[in-house]
Amino acid sequence: xxxxxxxxxxxxxxxxxxxxxxxxxxxxxxxxxxxxxxxxxxxxxxxxxxxxxxxxxxxxxxxxxxxxxxxxxxxxxxxxxxxxxxxxxxxxxxxxxxxxxxxxxxxxxxxxxxxxxxxxxxxxxxxxxxxxxxxxxxxxxxxxxxxxxxxxxxxxxxxxxxxxxxxxxxxxxxxxxxxxx
Numbered sequence: 201x202x203x204x205x206x207x208x209x210x211x212x213x214x215x216x217x218x219x220x221x222x223x224x225x226x227x228x229x230x231x232x233x234x235x236x237x238x239x240x241x242x243x244x245x246x247x248x249x250x251x252x253x254x255x256x257x258x259x260x261x262x263x264x265x266x267x268x269x270x271x272x273x274x275x276x277x278x279x280x281x282x283x284x285x286x287x288x289x290x291x292x293x294x295x296x297x298x299x300x301x302x303x304x305x306x307x308x309x310x311x312x313x314x315x316x317x318x319x320x321x322x323x324x325x326x327x328x329x330x331x332x333x334x335x336x337x338x339x340x341x342x343x344x345x346x347x348x349x350x351x352x353x354x355x356x357x358x359x360x361x362x363x364x365x366x367x368x369x370x371x372x373x374x375x376x377x378x379x380x381x
Contacts, residue, residue: 210239219243224270227263249297250314252283252290264298266291285316292335296321299340305347320365328375332363 212231219229219241227246233239246263251272253259260268262283268290272278283293293314300308307325315322321339323331333342342364349355349362355372363371 212239215239215241248278248280249294249301250280250283251278252285262290262294264294266294281311282313284313289316293321296339296343300343303340303344305343307343307347327359329359330361330375332365334365334367338367 210233212233216229216231219231220226223243225246226243228244230242231239246261246269248261249264250262251259252262252268254268259272259282261270261272261278261280262268268287281297283290285293293316296314297308297311300311310325310327310329311323312326313324315324316335317332320332320334323333323343325331331343331346333339333346346362346364349372350360359375361373361375
């Protein structure tokens with residue numbers, strides 16, 4: 201659907217620049233030309249991992265690198281966790297989400313939002329379940345350990361609020377609210 205007006209407009213650099221401006225969902229783009237009249241375009245989509253509310257109130261799509269790249273369009277449906285945190289935390293929050301994806305965490309589909317507190321992440325899940333986990337490399341290990349804990353018969357059927365920020369002591373309490381966050 202590109203409108204090209206001759207050889208000069210079909211320069212690979214011009215096509216690449218124009219496509220990147222018009223289609224922000226492109227992650228990687230390669231454009232080459234074969235004379236007399238062929239353009240070869242190879243594009244890969246961005247991998248969306250989360251939504252983020254910017255300081256001006258726009259809900260943005262966030263890619264695998266933690267970069268917000270475009271506003272969610274009116275009527276567009278995107279079922280991703282909402283990140284309620286400052287922009288500098290975006291890459292590490294997205295790394296946690298990608299780690300959960302790679303580990304095939306059964307809790308990823310229940311995750312509704314991630315908030316950055318002073319001393320760790322707050323993960324709000326469905327049915328009022330909430331986990332507090334430390335920042336950094338320990339965050340994915342904490343999610344894995346919580347998943348193993350919640351697979352045990354004693355913990356499997358409940359809805360829990362878990363504070364796992366301390367390395368040597370966790371606090372597990374029943375969640376008071378059974379509603380959706």
